[in-house]
Amino acid sequence: ATPMSIMVATGRGAQAGVLIRDAEALERFAAVDVLVLDKTGTLTQGRPSLTDVVALQDHDEDHILALAAALERGSEHPLAEAILGAAESRGVAHLTAADFDAVTGKGVRGVIDGQSTALGNAGLMTDLGIDPAPAQARLDEFQDAGKTAMFLASDGKLIGIVAVSDQIKETAAVAIRALQEAGLKIVMATGDSQRTAEAVGRELGIDEIRANVSPEDKAALIADFQAEGRAVAMAGDGVNDAPALAKADVGIAMGTGADVAVESAGVTLVRGDLRAIVRARRLAHATMRNIR
Ligand code: ADP
Ligand code: MG
Secondary structure (H helix, E strand, O other): OOHHHHHHHHHHHHHOOEEEOOHHHHHHHHHOOEEEEEHHHHHEOOOOEEEEEEEOOOOOHHHHHHHHHHHHOOOOOHHHHHHHHHHHHOOOOOOOOEEEEEEOOOEEEEEEOOEEEEEEOHHHHHHOOOOOHHHHHHHHHHHHOOOEEEEEEEOOEEEEEEEEEOOEOOOHHHHHHHHHHOOOEEEEEOOOOHHHHHHHHHHHOOOEEEOOOOHHHHHHHHHHHHHOOOOEEEEEOOHHHHHHHHHOOEEEEEOOOOHHHHHHOOEEEOOOOOHHHHHHHHHHHHHHHHHO
């Protein structure tokens, strides 16, 4: 591409809310045939709020929320903000946890009032020797509604469930449909559960879903598509998306997300509006056509 046509395209992109780092990012974009999207903060707004608290034993809901909030005080996960915020506004954020530990991709644990306490997914419960099965059906219900649901355990027993919901971005469905019509395969990759991912994926008509995925798995998924000869774009907002953004043929960061995501990506959506991906793709094609 001529420097002039690249400049024109990047200038138009910037006006439309897409920052394109260099000519290579633009050229590679024109060839992309798979788009992998992170869920939380990319397809959804990334501002979850608490929706449900269930007390499984003879505790009350406020106590369950108080324990969950005490554990989340040490976490920087968006889930933590939702749970702590709700506990504060209900006036039950009065407990503190000792020996706090964040288990990446699984949850949080600590000691509250001398009891070992944990909040997180089924994997975390299993790691702690607690069978999640007795409460699994309750959890599944929340997940089938697209919510992120977590088990709370204390002293080796399941005692509660906490669920949060993160709204899907209003413009996500339109953007995905346009990209599918342009021939792209759309894949969701998330650390969240299969059921939650499927509920969100169904609503958006996503072609393929990969759930319970670690940051390394996200990068490996990109590499697998590349090994099949496909050109892959990856869109994400989080620190845990950075390896996949760097691995992709085109990394697309949300300007609303983590700095390290933006630094790992060749393209940034200033306002996190996924429709800007459609625009960037059109610009890439128009620019490439001009040179040929
Ligand atoms: P995502 O890709 O959606 O950001 P993560 O990989 O960070 O997900 O986490 C995967 C799952 O682990 C979450 O859906 C949740 O069940 C559990 N989890 C992670 N961090 C926390 C936390 N701070 N509190 C409770 N649960 C957590
Ligand atoms: Mg995210």
